[in-house]
Amino acid sequence: MNCCLEIEAVARRIGGRDVLRHVDLALPEGELLVLAGESGSGKTSLLRLIAGLDRADAGRISLGGRLVDDASRLFVPAEGRGLGMVFQDFALWPHLSCLENVALALPPGTARRNEAALALLERLRVAAVSARRPAQLSGGQQQRVGIARALASRPRLLLLDEPLSSLDLESRDLLREELRESVRGAGISAVLVSHDPEDCWKLADSVAVLEAGGISQQATPMALWRAPASPYIARFTGALGGIRLPVTTRDGVPGVELGGRHLIPSGPPPRGGMARLFWRGDAVRPACAAREAISAEAVSVTFEAGRFHVRWRIAAQGPVLSGYCQEAPTVPGRQAVGIDPRGLFWFDADAPPRP
Structure with a gap:
C-alpha cells in the first residue's frame, strides 16, 4: 500500500501539557481521511504538524515516502511540503478578485493562467463570481474559492481545518458533494478536521478519532459504526x-x-x-x-x-x-x-x- 501520509509515534507538548501522545496514522494515496474528535482533543495541533506550521517534539512524519519531520533531527517547513490548505475562516486575499486568488496559486510556468484558474472555479461552481472580491461573496462561495485556490497548487495532500463549520446547513450539504467530487477528480489525498459526524458519513474513506491526545480508532465509517472502540465514538456515531x-x-x-x-x-x-x-x-x-x-x-x-x-x-x-x-x-x-x-x-x- 502506497501511503501519502505516515505518522509514527508523534508527540507534541504545549505550555507544559501533552497535547498529542504517541500518534500513529497512515493515509493511503487517493483517500480522504476525516480527523474527528472533541474540542481540545488535538485535531488542529496534529494538522499543524502535518502542514509544517509546528514541529513535533517526538516521532516522525513522512509525505509520499519523504521524511519531513523527525523531531529534532530534520524539519521541512510548510513551504517545502507541497501541500494545499483550506481554513475555517476562508483566508482569501481580500484585495484580489476570486480569479486572481486562484491564478496566483497556480505553479510557476502554468500556461494560460486565467483559463486554468477559471476552470477550477467552474469545477467548484463559482465561475460566475470570478471577478468579485471575497467580501462580495457569501460564506459558501468564499469557501468554494478557497478550495479552488488550494487545488490550484496541485498538491499531493490537501489539508482542511473544519472548512464547513461556519456555513449554513444547505451550504454544508452542497459543498460536501462538491468537495468530494473535486478531491476525487484531482486524484489527491485529503485530511479534513471535523467534529461533525455528517462529514464522516458523507466524505470519508476512513475516519481517525482523536481522544486525549491519541488515536483511539481508525477505520472506515461502516466499521466505526459497527464496532465503536470507546464511549465517545459510540456517541459520535449516534x-x-x-x-x-x-x-x-x-x-x-x-x-x-x-x-x-x-x-x-x-x-x-x-x-x-x-x-x-x-x-x-x-x-x-x-x-x-x-x-x-x-x-x-x-x-x-x-x-x-x-x-x-x-x-x-x-x-x-x-x-x-x-x-x-x-x-x-x-x-x-x-x-x-x-x-x-x-x-x-x-x-x-x-x-x-x-x-
Whole structure:
C-alpha cells in the first residue's frame, strides 16, 4: 500500500501539557481521511504538524515516502511540503478578485493562467463570481474559492481545518458533494478536521478519532459504526444511552440483565464489575416475537423527523432505555419491548479516555 501520509509515534507538548501522545496514522494515496474528535482533543495541533506550521517534539512524519519531520533531527517547513490548505475562516486575499486568488496559486510556468484558474472555479461552481472580491461573496462561495485556490497548487495532500463549520446547513450539504467530487477528480489525498459526524458519513474513506491526545480508532465509517472502540465514538456515531449496569454472568458468559433477559453486547467484556451500556436506536423497539419480549412502560414520546423517539422504563425502579419506532405507544402505558443484543455496546464504566 502506497501511503501519502505516515505518522509514527508523534508527540507534541504545549505550555507544559501533552497535547498529542504517541500518534500513529497512515493515509493511503487517493483517500480522504476525516480527523474527528472533541474540542481540545488535538485535531488542529496534529494538522499543524502535518502542514509544517509546528514541529513535533517526538516521532516522525513522512509525505509520499519523504521524511519531513523527525523531531529534532530534520524539519521541512510548510513551504517545502507541497501541500494545499483550506481554513475555517476562508483566508482569501481580500484585495484580489476570486480569479486572481486562484491564478496566483497556480505553479510557476502554468500556461494560460486565467483559463486554468477559471476552470477550477467552474469545477467548484463559482465561475460566475470570478471577478468579485471575497467580501462580495457569501460564506459558501468564499469557501468554494478557497478550495479552488488550494487545488490550484496541485498538491499531493490537501489539508482542511473544519472548512464547513461556519456555513449554513444547505451550504454544508452542497459543498460536501462538491468537495468530494473535486478531491476525487484531482486524484489527491485529503485530511479534513471535523467534529461533525455528517462529514464522516458523507466524505470519508476512513475516519481517525482523536481522544486525549491519541488515536483511539481508525477505520472506515461502516466499521466505526459497527464496532465503536470507546464511549465517545459510540456517541459520535449516534448510539444512545451510556447507562451504568452491573456485569452479570450466566452459564459462564458475562453480560447484562435487562427485564429478566441476559444480554451479551458487542465488544470485549468490561474489566470491572460495572459496564457503560450504549445501543443503536433500532435495537430497542416494540417486540415482534413473544420470546424476546420484556415488559416496559413508555414514559415519554417525541416525534423526530418521521419517527417516534420513545423512552421506556424497565421495571418500577429499573433503567430507562430509549429507541425509535414508527407508531407512538400510549403514554403512560405498559408495552412489550424487544432488545436486539447485536445493537448493544459496552465499555468499562470508569475507564479513562482512550488511548
